[in-house]
Amino acid sequence: MTPSSTLPPAPPLSPPDRLLCGPGPTNVEPSVLDAMREPMLGHLDPTFHELLLELVEMLRAVYGLEDGVTLPLQATGMSGMETGIMNLVAPGDVVIVGYAGFFGRRIAQMAARHGADVVEVTRDWGEVVPNEALLDALDRRPEARLMAVVHAETSTGAQHPLAELGAALRDRDTLLFADCVTSLGGIPVAFSDWGVDFAYSCTQKALGAPPGMSPIACSGRAFERLQARGHTVPFSFDVELLLDYWVQRPITYHHTAPILHIYALYQALRHTLEEGLAARWARHDDAGRYLQAAIRERGFELLANPDHQLPHLTAVCVPEGVDGPKVQRRLLDEHGIEIGGGLGPDAPPMWRIGLMGPNASIEVADRVLAAFDSVLAGEPTLVRKL
């Protein structure tokens, strides 16, 4: 055979500097990048197992998980969502999904993909589905296995009142399933206090690590149901097998863990707990509220209902006549700043600005605002606003 090595390799990697202020990923905490340069252990090394156990304890603290299990999947937030559904929902089970944005709808689509009987309770983008409407749906379908909402809807910047929903479901048999992709580490999450049964998150937003893992948490009662399930779950996402590998050891081999990403998450969690959760939430709150006030001062409207506005993720409505994607592109090309646009074909025109992890600061907010002003000054239809 002829080796194909006659192909010249691709050019050297030389990505430009970016200030990542979209909906995620955010820039990585410097100490987290340093952690990825520590000597690599084998995944079966006893020292590595100690590290996995420490990591799980830190994750427990960050989720506020008292009774139940937690671990990070080698997966995206989307796979965390799918893992929860596959492990907890059998084909034919009733699942109630409340959504008012892209990611909530994706939960409904994912549940349908796996054969669930999905009841959708929806509101317009930027709103949240009132808990009363969800409870009404449950009264009509009391056999529902799962009630699902997005705690922090990344596509709109709206926050669901999750604590209140958990309180209302306290005596019900239905499990509470929450997307915490954009909330964990940035705003309060109290998994057990609130009565959440399954949650998933990511590493690349408020935790300040690179994308690559999805920390999941599962309540004791949800774990019991998962263990009693009668349907097959893919090997890769079988929570029981993964727990055997991560926690129980000595193990039968499951897979090779993503060691450097685990170092990264370990350090991100350490950094989060050293800062203190309350201080970290306050920092995200301060930076986000500052940005939002400044945006509104400039005459722009925010997409989310003000009663439910997340602090650290802000969706700004693109004014009539302004080319939203062009503004994004100029911010990227001229200022090296990434912000997001609307997600999916039916999203209203918007810019999404995230101040998360190391970027949750007044300084970063000011950099974004200055770049925004500079770019928008060139948009004639906006002169009245600036």
Add this chain to the structure above:
Amino acid sequence: MTPSSTLPPAPPLSPPDRLLCGPGPTNVEPSVLDAMREPMLGHLDPTFHELLLELVEMLRAVYGLEDGVTLPLQATGMSGMETGIMNLVAPGDVVIVGYAGFFGRRIAQMAARHGADVVEVTRDWGEVVPNEALLDALDRRPEARLMAVVHAETSTGAQHPLAELGAALRDRDTLLFADCVTSLGGIPVAFSDWGVDFAYSCTQKALGAPPGMSPIACSGRAFERLQARGHTVPFSFDVELLLDYWVQRPITYHHTAPILHIYALYQALRHTLEEGLAARWARHDDAGRYLQAAIRERGFELLANPDHQLPHLTAVCVPEGVDGPKVQRRLLDEHGIEIGGGLGPDAPPMWRIGLMGPNASIEVADRVLAAFDSVLAGEPTLVRKL
């Protein structure tokens, strides 16, 4: 609520230095670690998409893929295996699996998990299943959808004659499915020339990157069948959706790519192609054969049938009366060298030594041999061998 941040964070990360000479992961190529410190782009950044396309072209060259598709999953090799089965095999399909070790058996288990009608053709650990036996099985079950083998069996160090199997299947309708986890980048793989239809690998062995991704390749005809399938595949492992995200863009959002791992794989592939595939295979061959000769000189037996011995992964039979795991533990504790043991409860007692990626060198082989001699000198039952 009370934040749990009163929990003191875990101790700082300080893993000891290790020379990783087990079956994988191997130590990471220094330039690959450097690549992970490059500025992080967002996953929807146009510059990032260019990089994904370059990476796919390099992967195509390393696999020897002419007609078909390739991309790296954000997943382990095990999930690459599962992705292939889930995308190509419907419940009830006949799958012939030839195995003589842990990973081949896992293919059979994985196919059974997803409802396939599995025909097993097995041999003892260290052997390979003769292609004639596989073809006989196919004659008895000509409707078989898939024939699966492990190209380089990580649990035994044996190499399957994959080129010959592909040639024999050339005019058959059955797809050829190959585990290339330990082969890709270390020994010749010629996906299209050999007539392979689906293969999966990993990043942490002969490619010299950290664990975290699974490069898969799929022939044109396998991709057509995959597109025509009538069963549901999990969203996370739907090859068509993943290709939309990686290659086709503009996309609908699928997930957030593991950006730093993609940088790592990009640089590992560049490094591989700069070295040249033929030179890289020769380097792995030289180092491995040198080690094997030295091990045999010391009076030890190798597990694999000599006609099928892999160069870069050597399973050494632990002599009667020697505590294999204790020797491993002493190599780790006293010399900082990781080697592997037997995998799974029915593995014969063995040590597995891998010389892969940056560790495929005479120098590293000599370091392992010196440490081995030093540790074994303390084993009284072995005095005659040393």
